[in-house]
Amino acid sequence: MKHSYLTLFMVLQLGVAAFAQQHSEQNHSKYVWPKDELVKQKLNQWQNVKFGLLMHWGTYSQWGIVESWSLCPEDEGWCERKGPHSANWYDYKNAYEKLQTTFNPVKFNPERWANAAKGAGMKYLVFTTKHHDGFCMFDTKQTDYKITDAKSPFSANPRRNVTKEILAAFRSQDFMLGTYFSKPDWHNEHYWKPYFPPKDRNVNYDPKKYPDEWNKFKDFTYNQIQELMTGYGSVDILWLDGGWVRPFSTIDSTVSWQRTIPYNQDIDMARIAGMARQHQPGLLVVDRTVSGEFENYVTPEQQIPDHYMPIPWETCMTMGDSWSYIPKENFKSARKLVQTLVDVVSKNGNLLLNVAPGPDGEWHEEAYNRLRQIGDWMQVNGESIYETKPLAPYRQGQWALTGKGAVRYASYLPTESETTLPATVTLPIVPTKSVTLLGNKQTLSWKKTATGITVSVPEAARKKLRDQPVWVFKVS
Missing domain, CATH: 2.60.40.1180 (Golgi alpha-mannosidase II)
Known part of the structure; x- marks a missing residue:
């Protein structure tokens, strides 16, 4: 996800690019309907529930900054570095990754989140198991850059494997469950090879020139997703972010950020999806922005299509201004959020609303208030939303x-x-x-x-x- 803090000047500068992106996300001519009957059934179930919760959470919440993107050496608004280490990228990356040693969300209580989400009428969850920075919010065996490693103070907590705890809490409330997973990994030495300085969000070497390096990264990715598909109970959605990691043949040249992808970054989605569905039959795979058989529904970000779309789609949107936790958030009104849900559903979509936990493991109280207000409306009017x-x-x-x-x-x-x-x-x-x-x-x-x-x-x-x-x- 990208940060949403933009000055008016930047908004005007990005206007043309945003229009192109929106046009691309509303173009359903390349959508491929699934053939697997179990996937069809799951997709129909998902389309009926309409309203879900997305949570971006990681060590970045300690600094109250954009999720991961401050590590990206691009001159974009959402990549801006701030603070005492911002003058030097290497110093900044070192300090950022040391946040692992202080991340200790002692107020972590996923049952409260699940109860609040259920009260609001939400019926599915997507949680960030790993964002682009590579920090894992689950107990992976592929890296020690994770919340359960001994370097993390929260590793002494019996609920240290937060992904497992969160999925269990929401499963007990009958939610459909989704695991967000970033395909790029800016911590992994086989994606950002230490020999080369990274230039942008992409892999920092040519995979064609260094095939062994790329194969190691592909195996790393496969193994991590396999862990999520085998060690965390039933999962309904594998929600993959970082659409620049894709086969070169799938790049849409009408979209500005896709035109800048320099290399073929094929991670073999057929192999990943096949493995994942072997463990989780009927799994929805959402390879965001990569049109084809592994994008079971499309995901316009922070926007609502201006017309009805006959394909499965989901608007992912922040409750406030930011995907990640910031100390002072500007939350949308309950009125705005309810109207957004109604607008989305009337055009054949779902709404996935993001709420970001803070470094202590809690939401802003105002987020709970918004969900209560939405729930009050849904209790009376939910029949016009669900299964319609x-x-x-x-x-x-x-x-x-x-x-x-x-x-x-x-x-x-x-x-x-x-x-x-x-x-x-x-x-x-x-x-x-x-x-x-x-x-x-x-x-x-x-x-x-x-x-x-x-x-x-x-x-x-x-x-x-x-x-x-x-x-x-x-x-x-």
Whole structure:
């Protein structure tokens, strides 16, 4: 993931590139539907649950900085180094990697996270087992750069294997479970070979010229993923990040960051996926941005497609401004988050919302408050979200349309200034038998119009449901 702190100038400079990236992520012509029946079943299950939790967590939380990217020697906003070691990249990398010796999240309590996520109506989890910096939040045997190594003070804690503890806590709440795994590894000597200084995010040598080095990295990656697929119980999703690690033939030249990939970085996804599904039948493999058979769903980042997409997709988005923990976070309002979920679902997507734990192993209390507020709305209106399908015209003005069987839902997304539902509203759907407003038992009166049906909302219902982030009409 990339950091989201950008100045206005940088936003304007990146506008064209962002448009190209969004266009690429909304182009579903290269999507390959899975053939494995178990994968199809899992994909259908995943599409029905709609709402998930993503957590970026690692040693970087101690400095309250962007996840991993400050190690990357690129002149980009999210790679900016700060602090006493920032003047020299080698000194900085050494100090960064020594964070392992002080990382001690003594307030770690995954059951609280699982309870909060369930209360919000979330139904699946994706956790960062390893980000680009290479620090492992699981007990791998492939490296000592991990939370369970003796150099890490948390290794003395009985819950030191945090990935296992987190998956177990969410499994007990019936969540679908996903393991985020970074394909690039900036700590591994076979990716960033010590002989050469790294120039950017990519491997720092030509794998074609040094095939033995690359094969060692491929085996390292395979072995780590095998550990995650065999030692952590049932897993539903293998969520792979770092899309520049890809076969050269898959590069999309219309996307600016892909044009800069200098080498073929093929890690043999067929071998990895085959092994993973041998241990986890029906596993969804999400090789992000690498179109083809190993990208079972696409993942637009920090954005929502501007139209309905007929393929499986998921918007991954931060609750605040940052993927990683920062001391003072600017959280989106519950109103904004609920409207985002409704918008995404009406276009056939899922929402994967990121909350970042801090160095002590806790979330900001404000994150818990946001989830409670979302949960309050979901308890009343969740039936318009779960197991629904989008209905044409999907999004029209302030309306978002979904359906389930013979039931249709018309969700009204108020503007910032609207606190009360209008006394009459025109739903952009065909005439029907009965209309109710979720959260209010009374059947509403309506009449047919040229554009749909106009519904009258009683004053008592308008007062009762004041200040809702979204109002949902149920048409039976």
